[in-house]
Structures are given as structure tokens and as C-alpha cells.
Amino acid sequence: MMDSMMPVFLWTDIMIWGLFILIVMGIVQILHDPQKRAQWHSVFQSKTAMVSVLVLLVYFSIALLDSVHFKNTPDAQDVTNSNTHKELISVLDMGLEHLIQNTERTYSAPFALHEYSSTVVYGENGQVQQVYLPLKHVAQHIDMDKSLVTYDVLTQIVWALMGALSLLMGIAIFHSYFYLNSLARQTAEVKQQRLPWGMAYLTLFSITFIGLAFYILSFDYHVLGTNKVGEDVLYQSLKSIRTGVLIGGLTTVVMLPLALLLGISAGYFKGWIDDVIQYLYTTLNSIPGVLLIAAAVLVMQSIMSTHADWFGSTEERADMRLLFLILILGMTSWTGLCRLLRAETLKISQIEYVTAAKAFGLKPFTIIRRHVFPNLVHLILIALVLDFSGLVLAEAVLSYVGVGVDPTMPSWGNMINQARLEMAREPMVWWSLVSAFIFMFILVLAANLFADRVQWVLNPRSEK
């Protein structure tokens, strides 16, 4: 690449990497604490939990890759090329550059060789013809021979299969080295901790195989078709992952400090503090959620349109809007967890050892840190993973209403919204909708299944 690259840190980039660091710190903590380790061990003993965590990991990594941005300043000689470039590109964009470049004129079906609708063309002698124009960036290496296309696709899939297998073998060798090592040291214990590795390998294989196949094929075909302006649907779906994961993940992180602070204070200090906080969340709760969000986003939109000079590129502007949306969603969704934490703190502060600690004259902050907070962690974790999927789904609905993410930002909500108009076409353009649906469904399903398992294991009240 000839262009000079300058790293750019968008607000949401910083936040998602911050979340990543928090998660890593959490994992390190869990590994050091034998009790927590045993607990999480039993989370992963379930096959569904194992599969859904791997899926979530893949989504999260894509979101992370898409959250390292560079400013793309084209060289002076390269001006002709500059309009095909976006102002900001991420690491993910670099890997998928061919998908950005291979833009067609209009709709095309998955693996199609021609455009989806016919175009009027004037022949050499001036006669009018209805033709399906061939796509510009498809199967150039095999000269459009239909019989060869199937062969070509199959060959590439076989390559993907071999690639996935060799990758998996590498992981397996690595894994078995550690497994055998620990087996040699503490046989009984290791044998006892049986995790569903078979299922894990199967999932990993499916993901890498499908991912590789799509990636290899995407150089020569539009695997999931193209949309109205000829953009590759696979690229859009992949870019939407960042939006979905960010809204689901960061909103819970934004609301957490507020819910924690207010919930624990209300439950621990009681009295007027409790009254004020209760009043606060009852008031916020009594405003219908969608309306409050819509009203706040509306206000934010009009502020942004009157102060257009605050933001640099369109991407920065869209990112600012995403950040606002996340903040607004966070502000409206802390009430549930806050109420839960208040009730639990009320209960905990009645327990003897807390009363004893109070009698010893320990400072409230110390008591909360040592006795109250550790007893709330499971509730917080359960609430966080439960909220995630709801927020991903909410993004789609909000974007449809027009108060979601910026229309220029790739998101499943925007894709579904556009697809709605495409449904009315004859014949129907179904692939954007189906792709958005599948990408979203897999993420939400994995999150739901994982949340179920976490709740079941961490909640002391669930019957096991």
C-alpha cells in the first residue's frame, strides 16, 4: 500500500479495548482463585456453553480487529484512486480490501455472474436490447465458463477445508503438549476436569472452515451477493459485527458504575439516600424505554446537525453518534440492575458478619468492598450477560425507527431496514436480509445460551 497511515483512536475503539483489558484482568483473577476457577470450570463443562463462548470469541475478535483504525491519506500521485478509499480504515478493512474495491453497479445474487436485473443496452447498430450485464469483479480468472464455476468453487472449498484442518492440527499439537504436561504432573486431577474438548474442536473446525471458505471465495465471487449500490453483502455483515458487539458490550459497561454506585448506596445507607435513589429510578423507569431513547437520540441528532463542525470525517461523526447511543442506552438501562443490587444489599447488610463489622466500627467503604461487593458479583455478571443479547436486538429495532446508529454506519439494523424495501422488488432481493439475520441470530443465540449457563452455575438459588 502506497498510502501513508496514521493511527486514529476513536472513542469507541478505546472503550472496546478497555473492555477487552477488563475481561483479560477478570480471567487472570479467576485463574488465581481456586473457588472461582472451579465455578467457571463447571460453566464450560456444558457443551452449549463451550460452543457459544467460542462463537462469542470469534465475534469479539472481529469487533476488536475492526476497532484499530488508521487515517488513510492517499499520496499525491494516487489521487485518482482516492475516491475508492474511505477516510478511515481498520485492520479488518485491510484484510478485506478486495471486498471494498470489488464494488459492482447494483444488486447481484450470491455467486451470480450477472447483475440481478436487466439493463437496456444500445447495440452497435443502434437496436435496443435487454441484457443482464456481467459483473465486473467476478470469476475473472476462469473466463465466465459456467461449468467451470462449480468446479472452481469446489476447488476453493477443498483448499479451505485443508487450511482449516492444518490450522486445527497446529492447535491440537499445541493443546496436547500442555495437556500431557499437566497430565504428567497431576494425573488424577487433570483427568477429573473433563471439558467437552471434542465439541470445542468441532466448533472451531466449523468456524475456521466456513470462515476460510468464505474468505478464499470472496476474492472471486460475491459470496452473499451485493446490495443496491453494489457493495458486497458479506463485507457489510462483517462490518456490522463491530456495531452489534459494541452496543451490546459497551452499554452494559457504561451502565455498570451507575447501577453499582446507586444500588449499593441505596441498599446500604437506607434513609433519605434510599428514597432519592428509588425516586430516581422509578421516574426513569416509568418513561417507556423506546420513547425515552428516541427522544434522547432525537435531541442528540439535532445537536449534531447544528454543530457539524465538531466532528472530522463522516466516520468520526458516525462513531460519535454510536457513542451517544451507547451512553443513552446505558442511562436508560441501569435501573433494573440498580433495583436488584439495592434489594440484595439490603439483605446482605442484615447478615450477622456485616452487623459485626459495623459494630467494630469499620468504615462503610471497607465493609462494602470486603463484604457486600463480593456477594454481588454473581448478580452483576448474570445481569451483564443477560442484557447483552437484548441490546443487540434493540439496535436493530432502533435503527429501523430511525433513532439507532448513523445510516452510513454498517449495522444489522440498517441492513434489515434497507432489505425491507428490497422485499417489495419483483423478484425479491432476499440475501441482505437473510445475511443480516443469520449473522445477528448466531451472535444473539450464542449470548443467550451462554447467559443461561452462567446464570445456572453462578446463581446460588438455581436448583442443580
Added chain:
Amino acid sequence: MFAYIVRRLLFAVPILIGVNLITFALFFMVNTPDDMARAQLGAKQTTPEMIQAWKVDHGYDKPLFVNQSAEGASLLTDTLFVQESLKLFSFDFGQSDSGRQISSDIYERMWPSLAIALPTFIIGLVTNIAIALLIVLFRGSTLDSVTMGVAVAIMSISGLFYIIAGQVLFSKTWHWVPISGYAEGLEGLKFLVLPVLIGVFAGIGAGIRWYRSIFLEEINKDYVRTARAKGLSEIKVLFGHVLQNGLLPILTGVVVVIPSLFMGSLIMESFFGIPGLGSYTIDAIQSQDFGIVKAMVFLGSVLYIIGLILTDISYTYFDPRVKLS
């Protein structure tokens, strides 16, 4: 009882004032009438005179809290806060930006909303409870785990997708029902079938999981064990005891929802072209009509608070152990 209701109603007043303050702050302090005017008139070629004219036109030309140019009582009453916000308490919603009376709009649009929300709610409730009871009867079996798996899958699909898929299949491909529209009376039935069915189906996943957990909690209690020990059949135990005692938690969830039925379903109505309150709100949001959005936020919170009070009252009615004080 009466004193209790009065007290709860009085308690609602500060909450409604709070709601009002929040919407007021959002609409008139964060986003000033000047911004609104600029957004409505188009940002580029607006002169201060045009903005002023728009504000006078819509009654937004008054100061926020204190009107220093007025005298006497109107020092405080002739302000935006009193005129635009406190008026809501007398259910005087004023006019929308397009000049229509909001209250009459709401009254007109309430019925289509109810026509779609009420059947969705009742059919959904009955189906969810029936399925939940059925799988509690077969708890621990393959049927149980398969149903729960399906329920999670149903929950994981965006509601938008159900609507689009339903319209494509039933209206576009099979032509069983019209794609969208609304008519009053029996005529309207064909317009309502699809949205109601989709509404029921979209809620089924979360519904049966919720009711199943309620019933499962109930089924492990002592009195159920006693009933079984007496030799009652499992079905009698379920319907006679578990269902009856599970009513209370079910009630809590249900009563809160009832007032919100008036608000209609935002998404459903706008997809199916039903002229209810939901589509009213969406249209208002999209055309940035603050008067309507403000009225709907207020109405929504009033209904929510009524729902909470109704829940408490119904508690005493169904469970003599709960005493209101």
C-alpha cells in the same frame, strides 16, 4: 383500601413531575427551540427572523422558567415550562407541529392500537401458560429440553425478521391476507390476523421460559408434595394447585403490561400500516414533532404508574394474605 389508593396516587405526582422535568430538559434546555426551528426549517438558509416566526407560530417563543417581561402571576405562568409541560397534567396535550389537536388524535388512534394489542396479549398469555404447563408436566424429559431450546432460538431472532418474513410469506407469496392497512369492524379482521399472530409468536419464547420458571418454583413447594401424597393426579396438581398459586407472580407481570396496551406496538403498527398510537409515535419521532413525542412520553408514564397501582390492588384481591397498609 381507599386511603391506600389515594396515597399511591399522590405518590405518583412527584414521579410525573420528574418525568416532565426530564422531557422538558431534553426538549427545551438541551435542544433549545432555536435548534428545533433550525432543524424544521432546514439548517442552511435560516434567518433569525424566520426562527423567531417559527417559534411564535408554535408557541415556543416564551422564556423557560421565569418570564421577566410579564407581571403578576403570569411572571411564572407565561413560560414554556407551565405552558408546554405542566399543562400535560390536565391532559391538555396541545397541538402538534402540523397543527392538529393531539388529544383527539390520541383518542382516535387508541382503538386500532387496542384492536391489535389486546388480542395479541390475550392469545399470547393463554398460549404461553398452556405450553408452559404442558412442558412442566413433562419436565426433565426430551420434550422439555427440546421446547426450551426452541424457545431460546425464538427469543434470539429479531422481531423485525418475524414481521418481514410473515409479510413475505403470508401476504406476498400466498396472498392469504393483505400486506398492510386497516379497516374498522369485522372488515378489519383480515388486516389484524397476521400482526396478531406474529406478535404472539415473537413473544412465545420469552413467555414460556418465564411461566415455566414460575411453575417450577411452585411445584417444589411443600403443599404440592402434600397434594401428591394425597394421591392427586399430576394433572390435578398442576391445574388445581400450581396454576392457582402461580397466578400471583403471573399477575404481577400481566397487570403492568395492560395499560401499555393502549400505547400500541411501535414497530408492528408502522410495518402493517395500522393507524394506532405506535405508528403515531414513530411518525412523530421521524418528523421530529416534539409536541407529540412529549405527549406520548407523558401518557406512557401515566399508564405505567396506573399499572403499578393496579398490580398492588389486584394482589389483595387474589391473595388475602397480602394486606395493604
